[in-house]
Amino acid sequence: EDQVTQSPEALRLQEGESSSLNCSYTVSGLRGLFWYRQDPGKGPEFLFTLYSAGEEKEKERLKATLTKKESFLHITAPKPEDSATYLCAVQGGSQGNLIFGKGTKLSVKP
Amino acid sequence: GAVVSQHPSWVICKSGTSVKIECRSLDFQATTMFWYRQFPKQSLMLMATSNEGSKATYEQGVEKDKFLINHASLTLSTLTVTSAHPEDSSFYICSGQGIGYEQYFGPGTRLTVT
Numbered sequence: 715e716d717q718v719t720q721s722p723e724a725l726r727l728q729e730g731e732s733s734s735l736n737c738s739y740t741v742s743g744l745r746g747l748f749w750y751r752q753d754p755g756k757g758p759e760f761l762f763t764l765y766s767a768g769e770e771k772e773k774e775r776l777k778a779t780l781t782k783k784e785s786f787l788h789i790t791a792p793k794p795e796d797s798a799t800y801l802c803a804v805q806g807g808s809q810g811n812l813i814f815g816k817g818t819k820l821s822v823k824p
Numbered sequence: 825g826a827v828v829s830q831h832p833s834w835v836i837c838k839s840g841t842s843v844k845i846e847c848r849s850l851d852f853q854a855t856t857m858f859w860y861r862q863f864p865k866q867s868l869m870l871m872a873t874s875n876e877g878s879k880a881t882y883e884q885g886v887e888k889d890k891f892l893i894n895h896a897s898l899t900l901s902t903l904t905v906t907s908a909h910p911e912d913s914s915f916y917i918c919s920g921q922g923i924g925y926e927q928y929f930g931p932g933t934r935l936t937v938t
Contacts, residue, residue: 746925757830757917757929758868801867805925811858812927814867 716741720802720815727792727822735787735818737802747785748812749778750801758801761787792822826852828920830930837908837937845903845933847918853898854920858927859891862915874901908937 719738727733739747746765750758762771764780771778775796777788787800799819803812827850837843847857856875860868872893874880880893890912892904901920905912913936919927 748926750929755915755932755934757828757919757932760826760926760928763924763926811870811873816867 716804716806716813718802718804718813718815720818722818723816724819725821727820729793729822729824730791732788732790732792734789735800735820737785737787737815738783739785739804741804741806741813743807745805745807747780748803748805749785749787750803752799752801752817789820792820794822794824796820797822826920826922826926826928828918828928828930830918830933832933833931834934835936837935839909839937840907842904842906843908843935845916847901847903847920847930849899849920849928852920852922854922855898856921857895857901858919858921859893859903860917860919862917868917905935908935910937913937
């Protein structure tokens, strides 16, 4: 069964304190791993797609990496506006739908 | 980037009535659209997948006669919650998928059934 586990559930950082969020997955035939950001009361905002182990993508203070078992979302020198829930999802096999993790709620204090 | 809109953004209805939610892809053609439901402090749960011009495929446990999905065009899908009850109160989010694997999400619709 395809499964996505994110850790930690919640993460509190001071502004400028870099850290990483983890997404562990099991899936039959990975087609893509996706990272989204979700603010309260809003739909998820697309951040990255990773397709194969070893792939890395960057956007501003965020960097996503992928191995055969997990993905990391690295946040460098975060700012309060980075506070949000970060969702990881996988798409595998012959299915088009995404399997979501429960998310990591990030809070960045000034 | 790809933009998806939803209307309405929030709705309050009485128990037993029906509510229609629209999902539109504004700058791309969504060959597949997905409908999710999200309860407070929980992640997104897929309800159904719809391809343009075809019947929707519902996830296990989702009543297809209660949640009617129509994907009439490559830019519009609708979800109708029929005979709504308080337990249907939730945050409903749609997404559109174009040529690639990425799904782009709408802003969501908050449904409250009184």
